[in-house]
Amino acid sequence: MTRPIKIETLRELVSAGSVQSATIMGQKGGYAVLVDVGMQQRPLGTKYGKARMFATTDTAVKALREIGMQRFKVDVTHYEPGSLRPGRPDTTRRAKEAAHRLEHDRWFRDQVQRTKAAIEAGTEPLIDGDTLWAELTAEAERMDATRRARK
Numbered sequence: 001m002t003r004p005i006k007i008e009t010l011r012e013l014v015s016a017g018s019v020q021s022a023t024i025m026g027q028k029g030g031y032a033v034l035v036d037v038g039m040q041q042r043p044l045g046t047k048y049g050k051a052r053m054f055a056t057t058d059t060a061v062k063a064l065r066e067i068g069m070q071r072f073k074v075d076v077t078h079y080e081p082g083s084l085r086p087g088r089p090d091t092t093r094r095a096k097e098a099a100h101r102l103e104h105d106r107w108f109r110d111q112v113q114r115t116k117a118a119i120e121a122g123t124e125p126l127i128d129g130d131t132l133w134a135e136l137t138a139e140a141e142r143m144d145a146t147r148r149a150r151k
Contacts, residue, residue, distance in 0.1 A: 004045025004052070005035060007067065013037055014068045022072040024060045026079025027053065031060045033072075053084050 005013075013019050013035075020036040030053040033044035043051040044063070054060040057074060064072055118124035127135075 002040055002042050004049060005037070005042045006045055006047060006049075007052075007063070010035060010044060011067045019069070022064060022069055024054075024057055024064075024072060024074045026076035028078075028080040029053070029082035029084045030055050031057055031079070033060055033064065055084055 010019070018037060020038075022033055022035045025032050025034055032051055032053055034041050035044060046052045054063065061072075115124060119126050
């Protein structure tokens with residue numbers, strides 16, 4: 001196969017009217033775009049010079065439309081379902097952890113808002129820090145005394 005054509009070059013060729021046609025070709029795990037320029041058929045490439053692969057026909061169509069191509073063929077004869085890139089379990093784990101943190105943050109903010117609303121409505125008393133610590137200390141002393149009495 002010939003050398004891939006960069007997207008910037010293809011955009012210029014399309015605007016100059018030098019592109020006869022393009023085909024979105026099904027491959028293993030995705031789709032490549034082959035462009036007919038003159039007597040050559042060249043794949044659309046990445047900026048690094050490799051053939052560019054698209055995960056879906058939608059992304060390939062979007063890329064061609066952004067270049068200015070409105071008509072092209074789709075050939076799924078050799079398409080095989082699969083993934084272009086191996087899975088990333090670390091990314092999945094990080095996404096799940098982020099979702100858990102977000103859910104916890106939402107729950108916490110909801111609890112704060114409910115408590116604030118209850119205090120403002122007068123259904124929940126507002127206890128200052130000194131009173132709270134005095135009550136906690138007294139409860140701890142009662143529990144300690146009960147434990148010593150059992151021994």
